[in-house]
Amino acid sequence: MTIQYSFIRELLDKLEEPLGVFSMDIPSLDNLYSAFRMMYLIRRFEEKAGQLYGMGLIGGFCHMYIGQEAVVTGFQEAVKPQDTIITAYRDHGHMLAVGMSSAGVMAELTGRSGGYSKGKGGSMHMFSVEKKFYGGHGIVGAQVPLGTGLALSHQYKEDGGICFTYMGDGAANQGQVFEAFNMASLWKLPVLYVIENNQYSMGTAIDRHTAIPQLYTRGAAQGIPGIQVDGMDYVAVRQAALEASAYVRSGKGPFIIEAKCYRYRGHSMSDPATYRSKEEVDMVRTDQDAIKKLEELILSEGGTEQALTQIIKEVKGEIDEAVKFAKESPEPDPSELMTDIYCETLA
Secondary structure, three states: OOOOOOHHHHHHHHHHOOOOOOOOOOOOOOHHHHHHHHHHHHHHHHHHHHHHOOOOOOOOOOOOOOOOOHHHHHHHHHOOOOOEEOOOOOOOOHHHHHHOHHHHHHHHHOOOOOOOOOOOOOOOOOEOOOEOOOOOOOOOOOHHHHHHHHHHHHHOOOOOEEEEEEEEHHHOOHHHHHHHHHHHHHHHOEEEEEEEEOOOOOOOOOHOOOEEEEEEEEHHOOOEEEEEOOOOOOOHHHHHHHHHHHHHHHEEEEEEEEEEEEOOOOOOOOOOOOOOOOHHHHHHHHHHHHHHHHHHHHHHHOOHHHHHHHEEEHHHHHHHHHHHHHHHOOOOOHHHOOOOOOOOOOO
């Protein structure tokens, strides 16, 4: 018996777009400097967090975002004040990108009361209602239906907002993700799904865990358009985010962007990443590093080494202050165990 899949193939053919489908307008030099600062801040923050983890000052799970900095930095360019953001457990970079303070994030990582979740959330579960950042979620793929729900809230309130819902390549295989896609498409919800494809999920290469590795086609069965973008290129990500978010804001429904990127560290701090070679990682660092490529672009657009050096100096100072704040913040009082558990309603 032969099963015909031609209708799926036709959908994929209609939705597939080549890498770099969007126009590549170079932003202003000020924008490039700002992006460089954020990407450098994320990387240095994560490297310092890794050091503190090794010293025993950070406990539990801790997932580094090193190598993927261009993705969230580029997408943040498309975020408006009314929008919401939600992601998985590799979330420190997203927190910094939305404007949460490095001191507050570092304090949370170290389990101190000065942290965003009062020291109770740790690495994977931080929130900021002020910045409209709704986590940080430890269950693989769980943030996707939640982000879809946030999009429903935007639609219901008619506030013009959209939800930027991030997930990894591993989460793209979760059943709840496809259920969320179906509802989002059916109701034309204002949600931009961002698949950060760092190519190794929890430790398995994408060609071994995914039948169709073109993850931007994952919404084909629900009629959701998608494109793939070079997640190691800030300018490419930024342009894709701006144009895709405009599509979503127009009322046409959800959109999927697969950002192909590469994480330099293991899945978590306990992962030695023996499933790939050191030569492979070194090659990416040498030839594709997003921060290095952005630095080269800045210099080619008239920027100066002096300005970049000043940014680096300022970022290092900010990280030092964040660590100092975290170490000096007290641990949560035991009474905090009984707070933030129930929602109390007013009579």
